[in-house]
Amino acid sequence: MGMPHLPLSSRLTVLRGVGPAYAEALGQAGLETLRDLLWALPYRYVDRGSLRRIAELDRFHPGDERSPVTVLGTIKDLRQTTTRVQRMTLTEALLEDGSGTLRLVWFNQAYLARALRPGDRILAFGAPALGRHGLELRGPAWELMGRGAAVADDDPFVRRYLPLYRKLGPITGRVRGRLVQEALGRVQVMEDGLPPELAKGLPDLLTALRLLHQPLDESDPQALEQGRTPAHQRLAAEELFAFALGVALRRAGRMQRRGRVMPTSPALRERLQGFLPFTLTTAQRRAFKEIVGDLTSGRVMHRLLQGDVGSGKTLVAFLTMAMAAETGGQAALLAPTEVLARQHAVTFTRLLGDDAHRMQLLLGPMKAAEKRAALARIASGEASYVVGTHALFQEAVAFADLQLVVVDEQHRFGVKQREALKTKGGDPHWLVMSATPIPRSLALAVFGDLDQSVLDELPPGRQPIRTRLLDPDDAERAWDLVERELGAGRQAYIVSPAIDPTDETKVSLRDIQAMEALLRARFHGVALEVVHGRLKADEMGARMARFVSGEARLLLATTVIEVGVDVPNATVMVVDHAERFGLSQLHQLRGRVGRGAHASHFVMLSRAETERLHALVETQDGFRIAQKDLELRGPGEFFGTRQSGVPQFQVADLLRDRALLVRCREVAEVVLARGLNDVQRAWLQQEQARLKLAEVS
Template sequence: LAHGHLNPDLYFHGEHGNPYMDAFTNPYFGGRHGHGLPIPDLYPGGRRGNPYPDAHATPAHQRLACEELFAFSLGVSLRRAGRMARRGQLVATSPELRERLRSFLPFRLTGAQRTAFKEIVEDLTSGRVMHRLLQGDVGSGKTLVAFLAMAMVAETGGQAALLVPTEVLARQHAATFSRILGDQAGRMELLLGPMKAAAKRAALARIASGQASYVVGTHALFQESVAFSRLQLVVVDEQHRFGVRQREALKEKGLDPHWLVMSATPIPRSLALALFGDLEQSVLDELPPGRQPITSRLLEPDHAERAWELVERELQAGHQAFVISPAIDPQDETKVPLRDIQAMEGLLHAQFPGVPIAVVHGRLKADELALRMDAFVQGEARILLATTVVEVGVDVPNATVMVVDHAERFGLSQLHQLRGRVGRGAARSQFIMLSASETERLRVLTETQDGFRIAQKDLELRGPGEFFGTRQAGLPRFQAADLVRDRKLLLTCKEAAEKALARGLTEPQKDWLKQEQARLKLAEIS
């Protein structure tokens, strides 16, 4: 059995009742029944002739998939039960405090935001350690909900830290929080890897003394030199791929804070269960009022002139534009010629002579990257030519058009996330994909702006391993089960696992589960 395919010998034995299949039984699946699960009989009897046309439909394969998903679900349920039993820092609250927190914001929360904040408040005041996933569509206001959670901790004497994947995003969040906090912005600290020694010493001292109630930073937050006074909440951007090692680093410092994980894009339910199955979940399923719909178009490169004409019109109207390039260098491993960011810069200067253009990518030094991004945010640069370094968090309401070159090089969810960089102001916005291939796949973006539908389609097309753009290390290593094909079975196994756990585990069942956890690498999950 490898990569989800049963070999012929295993198929033969499973079909004809050979005792060899007994090696695949376990303490939960004795006989023909198992905890309310749809478990196929390994010995169907009487079946002869040609194999099943689809190897995944054989009783043997379905049985193995069921075992894997049940073992996975049991492991997740056990971790969740263990977490629920742990005592956490109690955060005090009151209706007056919650109203004061909302008064920080310049506008009313949506119903979904209010519900999510209420769920977070219940966690923080429960006496248990919070582990919650906050997800929602692009522009649904996850950051504001996270800020309210941080403010609740900060306003009652604790410290809250926001961990983000890039320095660009860290600076953006720090600027947003400073605007919201107003005359209390001095209580916020930004901690980055590359900082001047004096500035870093001052930041570390303010964090250690508790003067900094709000801390925003990258992986630098986990350096040995960082000491918190009273850390009660850590908010994590999921794309950071925050792992067990970083969590243990905080525990070694004697800290066991509450955790709120934010997902940059919607995650299909089956994948959310696989990656974050032991977390409570809050979903923001509505957008703030007043958001303008974004018109999305797919153009072949031969018709790119239409895209540049549209950019010209937006620039003439006083707006700004994003142009996204998939590559920094001209090298390309495919047969399709790939225009790199330098070639695109030359094209843009020829198309828009005299227009200030800022070019950003991941190889720039942090200070230079920040300067160029700030030039665009302040309106000094009219066009931002970038790689996907702008995929998350960049907020420029005056930007009304984005052109993505070689759109076929991006996943659907990644394109949807990029699209979310425009449409943030009062003016209508345009999103244009240039591509000569994979047009059927890309057309999904022109048909819907529902991030959950797009995410499900992306998962079906690319599989769970590549859903986030790079291979996701936290996924369980299933061999028979498939998170797309078997998503209904996963939900059934989740319910059955919770019932089995409520009845209690026998010693043989514990031994079997331990072996399965090691094989599926369950310790890496969330």
């Protein structure tokens, strides 16, 4: 009698051999149900046809460009020593497959003496190289196929493709494979929620899972490795549709929430126009019109405002805040850093003119008396415009009538932090600003239930920025440029990647202290200020103020100046070790120059002639740069923070599957319009537990 069929939601303890220790190891990896186990696909597939006999590798000749090879054999000898000069741990294994022997070499991987033993049968992957003792694989990846008596007649290749799974604590890859095979034999997939519009032409769910854990011999090896088979598409569609449907439901729920209607009048329009230092661009007018439409609709606004560096997002945000502040309410702007909060406060003070007393800055390190006074002004409503950092989340902060929240650089704040601020104003309107232009596919994922406004043009008068990439040996050309600009009465930024030499232990970097010494010697007598993240807020503010006022001509900084700093007289920036910065981060830094009437220059010093750095030389289009950054680094690194809200899909890839995501969004709207059936509701509830969205609702 066979074992009973199990639903995908079954706990993994129903599988043979999964006791408390295995369950804990699986749980720590996020695998708790059969669904979790089966969606965790092999990290690679070994094609039996790609295996090489060791004797065949002797055809290798010095100087050949060899691609990696895969060999299967038994470890005959294993030794570990320490090199005399560099004191590195050297692990050497002698692998035999019946046709010959091959030396495997690993550096500084001492754990291998415990992980491997003579007699182990392993798969080894690596590029052949000639060493002192002949052919060898240096630092190869490996997979344990058998140990001791189990090695003799154990051929891991039941089919053409051998799926490999990562080791999880005490659970080897082979044990995981056994658990997967048992799960595939016992699981029962009920009717799922994927609509016919998305399921057409794709295998059913259980077939897709089997094809990915037991690939057919005729499977395309490249499509398997790249995740582009119809089976991959089926699983990706499951995840992306569940996500898209959840977004659509949240959006539909938000559209039903009543929001404060902000009144408009000719007097208010005249008042807002009086704040403007110049005429708005067409894009700014369009975005503000969309925002006003939200604020007067009777629904709570949740809108993303994004645009390239220098496109005028701050002015649109200020006008939005003025809509609330000039009609009796309060508006708060939440900034991720004190530098950016102070810069916003300076900008708002300038725009408000004689009404600057209605603006209040709230920062964490404020002195007690100063903070008490600020809190009192906010609680009484005397402060209509409030600008702050994480300090706004504190319980002591109470608003008289918070009607609007503007979040600058949304992805730097966690969902719980945003929820904490939301409770201070009942159900305020929300405007989210993104400093980095976001490709549409990622914007759909991270800000999926927000309406979007895009500033796709720069204000008139912004000067093009000439961008150059120089080898550090040619750095004198950069310093000559800085000298010329200083001689013309301009100012300059120098950006360093490290505060001190201990910041980087493996890579030799010129830190900010060494750069300061170089600059003081090269530009003797020029007023120089140095700012970095370890300075106290007051000291950093004072140093920045001296540069903004023009008292200091040179500003040496880390990335604390990445956003928010506005000095029109600064016309040149030199970035040392540019390869240490992200592409979008470099584009943000470049946006600190080119803000005045004079031509500006951005110089990167780096020995890395990378495609990434050349992309900056070729274009100043932030959206193109963001797309390139996304392609090179992936969604998680693109934002640089796990709390950014990028959903953690197991199979779907936001870059590879961006067209499918857009299609899932379209189908989700259709399905929601015709109504969810009971199967879809149950399926969605199960799927949504795994997927999270960075949202403010």
